[in-house]
Amino acid sequence: MTEMPRKAHDLTPRMTLDDVAAFLAAEFPQIPEDGGFVFEAVGHGSCRARLLVDERRLRPGGTVSGPSMMALADVGLYVALLGAIGPVKLAVTTNLSINFLRRPEPHDMIAECRFLKIGRTLAVGEAELFSRDADPVAHVVATYSIPPKG
Amino acid sequence: MTEMPRKAHDLTPRMTLDDVAAFLAAEFPQIPEDGGFVFEAVGHGSCRARLLVDERRLRPGGTVSGPSMMALADVGLYVALLGAIGPVKLAVTTNLSINFLRRPEPHDMIAECRFLKIGRTLAVGEAELFSRDADPVAHVVATYSIPPKG
Amino acid sequence: MTEMPRKAHDLTPRMTLDDVAAFLAAEFPQIPEDGGFVFEAVGHGSCRARLLVDERRLRPGGTVSGPSMMALADVGLYVALLGAIGPVKLAVTTNLSINFLRRPEPHDMIAECRFLKIGRTLAVGEAELFSRDADPVAHVVATYSIPPKG
Amino acid sequence: MTEMPRKAHDLTPRMTLDDVAAFLAAEFPQIPEDGGFVFEAVGHGSCRARLLVDERRLRPGGTVSGPSMMALADVGLYVALLGAIGPVKLAVTTNLSINFLRRPEPHDMIAECRFLKIGRTLAVGEAELFSRDADPVAHVVATYSIPPKG
Numbered sequence: 001m002t003e004m005p006r007k008a009h010d011l012t013p014r015m016t017l018d019d020v021a022a023f024l025a026a027e028f029p030q031i032p033e034d035g036g037f038v039f040e041a042v043g044h045g046s047c048r049a050r051l052l053v054d055e056r057r058l059r060p061g062g063t064v065s066g067p068s069m070m071a072l073a074d075v076g077l078y079v080a081l082l083g084a085i086g087p088v089k090l091a092v093t094t095n096l097s098i099n100f101l102r103r104p105e106p107h108d109m110i111a112e113c114r115f116l117k118i119g120r121t122l123a124v125g126e127a128e129l130f131s132r133d134a135d136p137v138a139h140v141v142a143t144y145s146i147p148p149k150g
Numbered sequence: 151m152t153e154m155p156r157k158a159h160d161l162t163p164r165m166t167l168d169d170v171a172a173f174l175a176a177e178f179p180q181i182p183e184d185g186g187f188v189f190e191a192v193g194h195g196s197c198r199a200r201l202l203v204d205e206r207r208l209r210p211g212g213t214v215s216g217p218s219m220m221a222l223a224d225v226g227l228y229v230a231l232l233g234a235i236g237p238v239k240l241a242v243t244t245n246l247s248i249n250f251l252r253r254p255e256p257h258d259m260i261a262e263c264r265f266l267k268i269g270r271t272l273a274v275g276e277a278e279l280f281s282r283d284a285d286p287v288a289h290v291v292a293t294y295s296i297p298p299k300g
Numbered sequence: 301m302t303e304m305p306r307k308a309h310d311l312t313p314r315m316t317l318d319d320v321a322a323f324l325a326a327e328f329p330q331i332p333e334d335g336g337f338v339f340e341a342v343g344h345g346s347c348r349a350r351l352l353v354d355e356r357r358l359r360p361g362g363t364v365s366g367p368s369m370m371a372l373a374d375v376g377l378y379v380a381l382l383g384a385i386g387p388v389k390l391a392v393t394t395n396l397s398i399n400f401l402r403r404p405e406p407h408d409m410i411a412e413c414r415f416l417k418i419g420r421t422l423a424v425g426e427a428e429l430f431s432r433d434a435d436p437v438a439h440v441v442a443t444y445s446i447p448p449k450g
Numbered sequence: 451m452t453e454m455p456r457k458a459h460d461l462t463p464r465m466t467l468d469d470v471a472a473f474l475a476a477e478f479p480q481i482p483e484d485g486g487f488v489f490e491a492v493g494h495g496s497c498r499a500r501l502l503v504d505e506r507r508l509r510p511g512g513t514v515s516g517p518s519m520m521a522l523a524d525v526g527l528y529v530a531l532l533g534a535i536g537p538v539k540l541a542v543t544t545n546l547s548i549n550f551l552r553r554p555e556p557h558d559m560i561a562e563c564r565f566l567k568i569g570r571t572l573a574v575g576e577a578e579l580f581s582r583d584a585d586p587v588a589h590v591v592a593t594y595s596i597p598p599k600g
Contacts, residue, residue, distance in 0.1 A: 366520070366524060366546070367520050367521040370516070370546075371516075371517040374516060374517070392550070393516060394549065394550055395547070395549050395550070396520075396547070396548050397546070397547035398545065398546050399545050400543055400544055400545070
């Protein structure tokens with residue numbers, strides 16, 4: 001199998017934050033329209049994404065909902081993948097596994113996303129989700145299927 | 151470890167559909183208020199839940215969003231657990247792993263949920279999600295932590 | 301994506317138990333030589349596999365080891381996949397997730413394996429592992445990557 | 451829930467490598483007798499473990515078997531947990547999820563293990579498995595159930 005070059009995280013990203021914003025606006029307008037996600041950094045297989053937590057995202061008791069956390073990890077990892085392979089529309093999530101570690105506080109949430117492998121047809125990445133503290137509130141591993149070229 | 155009685159799925163559920171509706175309205179009002187979930191059957195560790203798919207749930211191209219599918223499985227499994235252990239407020243999801251199997255059609259989605267184990271402190275269940283076809287569109291395994299009594 | 305025909309489990313398997321034995325002896329001789337696995341039934345995407353539990357497989361206290369259980373599920377699912385797609389040498393496991401549900405007894409273990417999806421490049425299956433009781437001792441979900449033809 | 455102190459990885463481990471060796475010899479003699487695992491470092495919730503790869507561990511074609519990789523991650527994480535909570539006999543693995551990322555080379559394998567959370571009754575850790583290269587060959591997330599004290 002033809003793998004991506006080693007040490008991919010040292011390489012220049014194939015898309016800038018502006019490229020990502022333009023690509024999402026054109027191809028997945030529901031993401032920017034949703035208004036909840038901000039992409040703060042993108043690298044070659046990495047991304048830092050923020051979930052803006054407002055009333056709509058909060059559960060009674062002041063906790064961020066599980067599906068919102070999964071969505072944050074999924075979009076953050078997708079942007080990290082774009083940073084490595086460029087504007088590929090049809091990459092799809094095939095598996096997402098989340099461990100809920102601590103009760104999140106009612107603040108913005110940050111996902112630090114990085115890929116462990118980007119192969120020809122499959123990519124596997126992980127995301128750590130943080131509230132205000134140094135300890136993660138959740139951990140996600142997800143797999144993406146990359147369509148064959150041509 | 152004190153396990154639940156064997157063959158739990160043959161036992162009478164501890165909550166009826168009406169009990170579940172009243173419990174959710176009192177404890178998790180965001181679920182009934184969301185309006186998207188309908189519980190069609192509840193057993194002792196099992197549940198059939200429906201996601202009403204409307205414009206809000208659809209992605210461009212007519213697909214149901216991944217987070218909506220995760221939320222359906224999670225609430226369906228939670229209700230299945232209520233059917234086995236009764237109205238326990240503090241059971242929390244500790245892990246959820248979803249495999250996306252086929253592109254869902256833009257129709258209501260059904261989750262058939264059942265528990266594989268309900269222990270004293272941990273419960274593990276699975277859900278198969280269906281669109282209109284006989285083949286599942288997604289498969290979920292999730293773990294719930296049950297608070298100690300007393 | 302070209303999917304396998306629907307209702308694959310109703311179809312005739314592409315390999316019989318004798319075909320599977322001959323294929324494994326030629327391609328994966330360590331599996332029959334290990335002597336621990338017996339394939340009792342194979343269907344189109346399904347398999348029942350048995351782990352012969354002897355002293356070598358037991359842990360102190362009389363429990364079957366976790367890696368033995370993972371290995372049973374993995375080979376059982378691989379044979380189930382052979383039953384659906386025929387003698388493909390290069391299918392590889394890309395993910396395996398196991399939930400340990402109950403302490404197994406020191407007896408043979410049975411894995412009931414079935415595929416939830418067999419796509420062109422990815423297949424997802426699940427296995428329930430049983431000791432002597434009706435309740436499963438473990439549950440496995442695994443993903444296999446299928447090499448492109450030609 | 452009473453959590454472990456924050457920044458647990460900065461704390462002094464509760465067991466040294468010698469303590470771990472003595473504990474395993476007394477409680478889990480099959481691990482040292484197996485002879486395949488070497489623990490190179492232990493911290494408060496972290497561990498570096500090595501799998502000595504010899505003929506017995508190799509698959510035809512010169513690859514380390516999947517179950518050997520799972521066993522390495524599982525024992526490495528167990529030792530990392532001992533480093534944080536001390537000699538607890540009855541901690542058991544409840545879930546283990548492995549992603550196979552690259553074909554391992556026929557050399558010793560290293561697992562870098564660390565815990566993401568160590569709670570009162572549940573602990574979640576991850577392990578990256580390395581062959582000779584800087585890129586991991588596999589990634590594991592596992593959950594352990596910790597028995598209540600007293």
